[in-house]
Amino acid sequence: MTLDLGLIDEAVAFLDGQVRRTPVEPAPLLSARLGVPVYLKLECLQLTGSFKVRGALFALSKLSEADRRHGVATCSAGNHGIGLAHAAHRLGIPATIYVPAGVDEAKLRAIEALGARVVRSAFSGYDATEAWARQEAARAGLPFLSAYDDPHVMAGNGGTVAAEVLADVPEARTFLLPVGGGGLAGGFGFYVKERLPDARLVACQLAASPALLRSLERGAAVTEMPPVETVAGGLEGGLGVLPFAVLRDRVDHVALVPEQDLREGVRWMLDHHRYLVEPSAAVTVAACLAGDVPPPAGPVVVLLSGRNVSLATLRNILA
Structure with missing residues (x-):
């Protein structure tokens, strides 16, 4: 695509x-x-x-039925995580959001309030967090939805x-x-x-x-x-x-x-x-x-x- x-x-x-x-x-x-x-x-x-909610909703609508049941993962500095958590909650899809160690606390609370599973990394930077998040998602067998790519x-x-x-x-x-x-x-x-x-x-x-x-x-x-x-x-x-x-x-x-x-x-x-x-x-x-x-x-x-x-x-x- x-x-x-x-x-x-x-x-x-x-x-x-x-x-x-x-x-x-x-x-x-x-x-x-x-x-x-x-x-x-x-x-x-x-x-x-x-x-960010725009792209999250559209991308999740393209998931297969099997992936919808199993869930999806992403890495986010905050807004993509909130958007994905909102979209996943609306569509009934389990979501795991990996975030940097220094994520803005307001964004972290918003993700959690929408019912997504949040995993905070040990890394302060986004890039190191995303590399780790992709490994964790692959280990869990979850499709990974990039925030931008x-x-x-x-x-x-x-x-x-x-x-x-x-x-x-x-x-x-x-x-x-x-x-x-x-x-x-x-x-x-x-x-x-x-x-x-x-x-x-x-x-x-x-x-x-x-x-x-x-x-x-x-x-x-x-x-x-x-x-x-x-x-x-x-x-x-x-x-x-x-x-x-x-x-x-x-x-x-x-x-x-x-x-x-x-x-x-x-x-x-x-x-x-x-x-x-x-x-x-x-x-x-x-x-x-x-x-x-x-x-x-x-x-x-x-x-x-x-x-x-x-x-x-x-x-x-x-x-």
Whole structure:
């Protein structure tokens, strides 16, 4: 199975009525900064608190009956685990979620509340946790669903969000996307560039873990990165092979955002839009605030991917 427009259209049809069609709203202050209309795609208002539920639902719908009975496993820094736990609970599928040692406690509690089995690793970084999780899942005979390196996840996550954005803001020509493993950006970038070849994609990454930039420099996916201490666990770690195959010829600019700018992005969204977004989601706003966006040729859409952050982390950011 490969990512194509047909698969994304299938995901759009399947998810209709099962997830929220999240709103798009103007961002006047960002518009003044960039000199063009800027809109926020508020996927932070999605069920489970992030876009990840889209890909999880679509991917689980493709499991065989035998796999549905036996269960599924994944590795997650938090949001994919919540999305998968929600989808598995809805579909009656047992789910095991492997998480890094330093997983955000709010995300951990949300996964557990949805009835999934949670196994915390001894590793602080995502990549080492995922390698261990794949071994554990294979030992248990469970199919492993990647948080990003899977065509159904890419179609459900990025593809369906992109379809909504182009329907709601058809004049948009520049799109700012958060990039961790690349599943959201890969699905979104594929759909947008197929529909609008002149569109510009700005990939926003954590400066301390720039897997996409390193992949572009190398010409191959950098699937592992050294672990870093960050409040944005969703941006830490390597890039997926399938997302890189999509993004390598579609990304127009990579914005590298330092840790302190992520925190400012969270504070700015609360102050100016009254929305709570998690640090991994704030990376796109932070890139705008820092001026790390090439002069846009037309209206801009800034994707805000999630809101799941613990009270302790939020207090630390606001302090």
